[in-house]
Every structure is written in C-alpha cells, then in structure tokens.
Amino acid sequence: MTANKHLIIIGAGIGGLSAGCYAQMNGYRSRIFERHSLPGGVCTGWKRKGYTFDGCMHHLVGCSPAARTHRMWRELGAMPRPVHFPEDLIGIENTQGKRFIVYTDLDRLEAHMRALAPADGKVIREFVSAARRLTRFSVMDMLLATPWKMVEALPYMGLMGKWGKRTLEQLGGRFTDPFLRRAMGMIQYDFPDMPALIALMFLAGCASGNFGWPAGGSLAFASAIAERYVALGGEITYRAPVETIMVEEDTAVGVRLSDGSEHRADVVISNADGRTTIFDMLEGRYTTPLIHAFYDNPPQQQEMALHVSFGLARGFPDEPHMLVLWLPEPVEIAGQHCDRLDIEFFNFAPEMAPAGKTAVQVVAPASYDDWQALSPAAYRAEKARVAETITTCLERRFPGFAAQVEVTDVATPLTTERFTGSFKGYQAWGIPGQTMLHALMGKGLSKTLPGLTNFHMVGQWAGGLGLPNVAAMGRKVIADLCKRDGQRFTTTQA
Ligand SMILES: Cc1cc2nc3c(=O)[nH]c(=O)nc-3n(C[C@H](O)[C@H](O)[C@H](O)COP(=O)(O)OP(=O)(O)OC[C@H]3O[C@@H](n4cnc5c(N)ncnc54)[C@H](O)[C@@H]3O)c2cc1C
Structure with a gap:
C-alpha cells in the first residue's frame, strides 16, 4: 500500500512540487528537500524597491479552462487565478x-x-x-x-x-x-x-486564450503550488542541499544532506540539476553514452541567460509587451555583439510595479564561462557596464529613460547557478538528434538511470521544456508509481 511508502523529492522546482502534490493526493508520504529558501527553481522572480522582476514566465500554457493542462494547474492549486492576455x-x-x-x-x-x-x-x-x-x-x-x-x-x-x-x-x-x-x-x-x-x-x-500570463508572475505561480503541496500534507525543507543519493545494492534508499543528516525513503525522485544528480549525488555510477555526450557538450552560451531589469517611474502604454528593437549601431553586451535589444515591458501586469510605474527587462544571450572568468571586482564592473550600455540605447529610443530609472538589477548565469544549482546557470539544452518539438513533448534524457532502482528524475533535466511539461512529468511519475503499487491514480482539485 502506498500509505506506508516514503518518497523523497530533491528540489522544489515545478517538476518536484508537482510530483510532491500528486504523491500526496495518492497517499504517499513525501518530503521535499530544497537547497534554496524559496520554491520554484528557475520559475522565479525577485523584488527590488517595490518592483517585481520576473526571471522566467513569458507564456503559460493552460490558461483556458477548456484545456487539459488547465485541469492539471487546478489540481496543483495554481489555477484559477487572474491571468493577463x-x-x-x-x-x-x-x-x-x-x-x-x-x-x-x-x-x-x-x-x-x-x-x-x-x-x-x-x-x-x-x-x-x-x-x-x-x-x-x-x-x-x-x-x-x-x-x-x-x-x-x-x-x-x-x-x-x-x-x-x-x-x-x-x-x-x-x-x-x-x-x-x-x-x-x-x-x-x-x-x-x-x-x-x-x-x-x-x-x-x-x-x-490558452496562453496567458498569470498575475504576479513566476514566483507567485510557484508559491501557489508549494502552498498546495503543504496543504496536502507534504513537507518542504528549505536551505537543505542534498549532497548524496544513498544507494544500497543498486537501489536508491535515501539522501544525505550537506549537513551530514541522512534521510531514508522507499523512492527517491530528483528534480535537481541533472549533472549534479548523476555525476555528484550518484558519482557517475549509472549513466549512458547519451548522458555523457549531453553533459560533455554544454553550449558555449545560452539565450535569455542574462536579465537586465529596470524599475521605471513611468508608464509605457503604447509599447507591445515584448519588443525587438533594432539598434542604429551595434553594441557589445557582455562580450556579445548585439544589433538589437529584446525588451519586455510589464505594462500589461500593473502588479509588477508601483502605480504608474513599469518593470522593464532586457534579456540577452550570455556565456557562463565568460562571466565566470571575471574576478569579483571585474564581474561587478561588467554588470554595471552592461546596464549602462542598455540604458544608453533605451535613452535614445525613449528620451528621459535614464532619469526615470529607479532601480537596476543584472542577473547573469552565475546568479541562476547560485540560486538553483543549475549547471552553468543554463536551462537544459537540446539533445543531439532531437528537435524543439521533441523537447516540448517531454522526450529527452532518460527519466530513470540504467541499473538503479527506486530512483526517478523529473523536470527539465529528465527531458522536456517548459512549465506544463515538467509539471506533467511530476504527475506521470506518480501515476507510474501507483501502477507499480497496484493502486488507481487519483487526483483532486484545490
Ligand atoms: C528565462 C526563462 C524563461 C522561460 N520561459 C518560460 C515560459 O514562458 N513558459 C514556460 O512554460 N516555461 C518557461 N521556461 C522554462 C521553465 O521555467 C522550466 O522548464 C521549468 O521551470 C523547469 O522546472 P524544473 O522543475 O525542471 O526544474 P528547476 O526549476 O531547475 O528546479 C530544480 C530545483 O532543484 C533545486 N535543487 C538543485 N540542486 C539541489 C540540491 N542539491 N538539493 C536540493 N535542491 C536542489 C533547485 O534549487 C530548484 O529549486 C523558462 C525558463 C527560463 C530560464
């Protein structure tokens, strides 16, 4: 019976939270260990002087009540909620x-x-x-x-x-x-x-109306799922990095945290960064040639890995919510040659800024290695230089911009790595031989590891791109466990 089974989930990203919620709905006793002090993983945002800067969501699939994905969000407590279109x-x-x-x-x-x-x-x-x-x-x-x-x-x-x-x-x-x-x-x-x-x-x-933007953004969305998990009886322990997945006779039996404490379980599910899970927590004992090929060849840089955010004491009512602005002359942003800026105006989501003001973000490709090579002082100086370059470009297009900036924030791949433990601060990248559509449909690296039992992976590193995908993976892993345990998979809505 599932009631006697303990599940440990490593990581409170959307995949881990989803697995936790469905585990609780199905009578498993689960516990999530999360290294950060917040839920959500890369589905996050941060507050600065009354502005909320979003690190993730551009479109959420499943905003239409007619969609199956909407039903999943309702089960996870993330819907209903106000949505911007x-x-x-x-x-x-x-x-x-x-x-x-x-x-x-x-x-x-x-x-x-x-x-x-x-x-x-x-x-x-x-x-x-x-x-x-x-x-x-x-x-x-x-x-x-x-x-x-x-x-x-x-x-x-x-x-x-x-x-x-x-x-x-x-x-x-x-x-x-x-x-x-x-x-x-x-x-x-x-x-x-x-x-x-x-x-x-x-x-x-x-x-x-199926793709929208949930009010409050990524962190509010993730927090709603974390609340649902706790309401279902789950336990999240924050600031609890897992260092080792304990294995006995090729069976996962629990985890050891960085404070040395050991926690046993019948099943371990990792939502954490794939490289850390496979090569650190499991010391590379259970791999495949595809896994090696994937982690041995990370991209040199990644799109949207640099977030430059501004709090602006003005509205931008006439701007689209995302704008690719071609520049009269190219500029260099963090070593990248840019002939245009990708700007996001959160003019459609007034809750992200004080009244009459706007959160504005520029996202750009970035190389972890380039940022990582800098000394602490050079790193700070480069962040300031990047913000200044972008401000100059935006001042030219939106006169008065520079004087209206109330707060500036620069997040690099190192920031993402620090907060989520993701390898090089990147999102999982494409798998050799697979297309973007494969990734959206949840194909990808294996969700289990060869030779290791009672162990599963969910989330972006187990294959698949995007919030619905990783949440569906959390749902599926529990449905599969129920099947294995001879129990009917059930769901409830908040
Ligand atoms: C810039 C950007 C824009 C995006 N835009 C969209 C979008 O518009 N729509 C969409 O659907 N998707 C979008 N995505 C993708 C989506 O956010 C991700 O696919 C999804 O959030 C990944 O969730 P996850 O559960 O797989 O893992 P993660 O979010 O990576 O979570 C992993 C969790 O594990 C924790 N962890 C790591 N190591 C340990 C450890 N040792 N011990 C304990 N805990 C650990 C981390 O702290 C983290 O909380 C975007 C992503 C980014 C970065």
Missing part, C-alpha cells in the same frame, strides 16, 4: 521606427501584415490560416492525453509536419518585403532557428 505576441521595430506587431487577434494581425507588405498576401494568408487552424488544437494537451485521445492530433499532423520543418528565418525568406523578410525570424523570442510551428502554436494559443 497581452494584445501582442511580440513587436519588432526597425531603426526608422517602422513596426510589425504580431497581434494575437488574428484578423487584426492579417490586416496589419497586409498593410505592411501588400505584395506578400499569399504567404501572409498561409501563415495566418495555419494559426487559425491551430486555435482548435492544443499540442501541449497531448502531454496529458490518454493514448486513445491522441487521435485528436491526427487531423493536424500534416499541418504540423509542414510548419515544423521550416524555421522562422526560412519563412521570412518567402517574403518580398525587406522589413518582414528580416522581422519574421524574430517573432518567437527572437530565435531565428525556431521552427515556424512553435511560433504558430504560441500565436494560436494566445489567440484562443
């Missing part, structure tokens, strides 16, 4: 001030694109029609679909195949209008290699 997916502005706003109202988007590029009607119609079709289908809901419900995907396979093969940059190449030709590559987080399908999924999700 910005009018745009993103905006792109060139150096002459010409703007392409990717409106989430698809009729408005089509009219806007046709006005910008009248000669490109055919490709515009094709693109917007594909988005319209996808409003009727949520790919992410397949994460929670029973095998026979998977047939819902069948009518969309052709569409997904067609748009999944083409990157946004390649799609841009079909435009004759020079502005849209370049701008199309930037409509999904400014990642030109992104399959066009991903942008279409986001656009369709926003248009149908």
Whole structure:
C-alpha cells in the first residue's frame, strides 16, 4: 500500500512540487528537500524597491479552462487565478521606427501584415490560416492525453509536419518585403532557428486564450503550488542541499544532506540539476553514452541567460509587451555583439510595479564561462557596464529613460547557478538528434538511470521544456508509481 511508502523529492522546482502534490493526493508520504529558501527553481522572480522582476514566465500554457493542462494547474492549486492576455505576441521595430506587431487577434494581425507588405498576401494568408487552424488544437494537451485521445492530433499532423520543418528565418525568406523578410525570424523570442510551428502554436494559443500570463508572475505561480503541496500534507525543507543519493545494492534508499543528516525513503525522485544528480549525488555510477555526450557538450552560451531589469517611474502604454528593437549601431553586451535589444515591458501586469510605474527587462544571450572568468571586482564592473550600455540605447529610443530609472538589477548565469544549482546557470539544452518539438513533448534524457532502482528524475533535466511539461512529468511519475503499487491514480482539485 502506498500509505506506508516514503518518497523523497530533491528540489522544489515545478517538476518536484508537482510530483510532491500528486504523491500526496495518492497517499504517499513525501518530503521535499530544497537547497534554496524559496520554491520554484528557475520559475522565479525577485523584488527590488517595490518592483517585481520576473526571471522566467513569458507564456503559460493552460490558461483556458477548456484545456487539459488547465485541469492539471487546478489540481496543483495554481489555477484559477487572474491571468493577463497581452494584445501582442511580440513587436519588432526597425531603426526608422517602422513596426510589425504580431497581434494575437488574428484578423487584426492579417490586416496589419497586409498593410505592411501588400505584395506578400499569399504567404501572409498561409501563415495566418495555419494559426487559425491551430486555435482548435492544443499540442501541449497531448502531454496529458490518454493514448486513445491522441487521435485528436491526427487531423493536424500534416499541418504540423509542414510548419515544423521550416524555421522562422526560412519563412521570412518567402517574403518580398525587406522589413518582414528580416522581422519574421524574430517573432518567437527572437530565435531565428525556431521552427515556424512553435511560433504558430504560441500565436494560436494566445489567440484562443490558452496562453496567458498569470498575475504576479513566476514566483507567485510557484508559491501557489508549494502552498498546495503543504496543504496536502507534504513537507518542504528549505536551505537543505542534498549532497548524496544513498544507494544500497543498486537501489536508491535515501539522501544525505550537506549537513551530514541522512534521510531514508522507499523512492527517491530528483528534480535537481541533472549533472549534479548523476555525476555528484550518484558519482557517475549509472549513466549512458547519451548522458555523457549531453553533459560533455554544454553550449558555449545560452539565450535569455542574462536579465537586465529596470524599475521605471513611468508608464509605457503604447509599447507591445515584448519588443525587438533594432539598434542604429551595434553594441557589445557582455562580450556579445548585439544589433538589437529584446525588451519586455510589464505594462500589461500593473502588479509588477508601483502605480504608474513599469518593470522593464532586457534579456540577452550570455556565456557562463565568460562571466565566470571575471574576478569579483571585474564581474561587478561588467554588470554595471552592461546596464549602462542598455540604458544608453533605451535613452535614445525613449528620451528621459535614464532619469526615470529607479532601480537596476543584472542577473547573469552565475546568479541562476547560485540560486538553483543549475549547471552553468543554463536551462537544459537540446539533445543531439532531437528537435524543439521533441523537447516540448517531454522526450529527452532518460527519466530513470540504467541499473538503479527506486530512483526517478523529473523536470527539465529528465527531458522536456517548459512549465506544463515538467509539471506533467511530476504527475506521470506518480501515476507510474501507483501502477507499480497496484493502486488507481487519483487526483483532486484545490
Ligand atoms: C528565462 C526563462 C524563461 C522561460 N520561459 C518560460 C515560459 O514562458 N513558459 C514556460 O512554460 N516555461 C518557461 N521556461 C522554462 C521553465 O521555467 C522550466 O522548464 C521549468 O521551470 C523547469 O522546472 P524544473 O522543475 O525542471 O526544474 P528547476 O526549476 O531547475 O528546479 C530544480 C530545483 O532543484 C533545486 N535543487 C538543485 N540542486 C539541489 C540540491 N542539491 N538539493 C536540493 N535542491 C536542489 C533547485 O534549487 C530548484 O529549486 C523558462 C525558463 C527560463 C530560464
């Protein structure tokens, strides 16, 4: 019976919290050890002088009550809650001030694109029609679909195949209008290699009200799940880094914390950083060639790894919530050559700033190794230099910006590493031979390790990208344990 089984979960990221909540719903006795003083892992935010700066969420899948993922968020206590639905997916502005706003109202988007590029009607119609079709289908809901419900995907396979093969940059190449030709590559987080399908999924999700932004942002969202876990009888111990997963006869039997205390369990689930889990906590005894290939080849740099946040004593009512701003001259930001800035205006979420003010963020790629090589003094100086460079660019575009800044905050990959223990402060990166869609659908590195029993991994390092994905993995690991224990998997809502 599950009631006698103890589960230890390492890490209170969304994957670990989800596993904990479903464990409690199913009669397991679980305990989470978290190295930080807060829940959420990379799904986090931080307060500075009345502003809240968000470190994670741009879009949450599962905001529509009709979505399966919404039901999961309700089970986890994260929904219902107020949700913001910005009018745009993103905006792109060139150096002459010409703007392409990717409106989430698809009729408005089509009219806007046709006005910008009248000669490109055919490709515009094709693109917007594909988005319209996808409003009727949520790919992410397949994460929670029973095998026979998977047939819902069948009518969309052709569409997904067609748009999944083409990157946004390649799609841009079909435009004759020079502005849209370049701008199309930037409509999904400014990642030109992104399959066009991903942008279409986001656009369709926003248009149908399934992709939104929960009020309060990432930390409030994670905290709601942590509260649900505790309300279900779970126990979270913060500031409790796990150092070792104890193993007897190739069976995980508990954990040893950095204070030397030992805690035994029938099953250990790690939500912590994969490299630390596999090579430190388990000393590399249970691996595969794929695991080695993955961790031996981390990326040199990662997108969105640098967050430069500003608290501004002004509103930005006319700005899209995300803006790719092309710069008249390139600048160097933390060793990266940048000809544009990716700006986020939290104008759509007034709770993130004092009344009449706005939290503004610039995200940029960053290299952990570059930041790590700096001495403490040089590191501080470089952070100040980065903030100053960006302020100068924004002052030019938004006169008065510099004087209106009330607070500045720079978070580097080292900041993320310090708070979450993530290897190099990076998110899990792509697995050789797998696409972005594989990652979104929870494929990836193994969720167990060869030769080790009573051990599981959940979260980004076990395969999969994004909040619904890691939460669904937490749900699935408990459903699998229930099956193994001969018990029906049950869920409840808060
Ligand atoms: C900049 C950015 C933007 C993103 N935007 C979105 C978005 O818009 N939508 C979306 O759905 N997803 C987004 N994501 C992805 C999403 O946030 C992640 O996929 C998800 O939060 C990962 O959760 P996780 O549970 O796998 O792990 P993590 O968040 O990595 O949590 C792991 C936890 O383990 C703890 N831990 C580590 N080592 C130990 C140890 N030794 N002992 C105890 N505890 C330990 C850590 O402190 C942490 O709390 C974004 C991520 C980033 C970084």
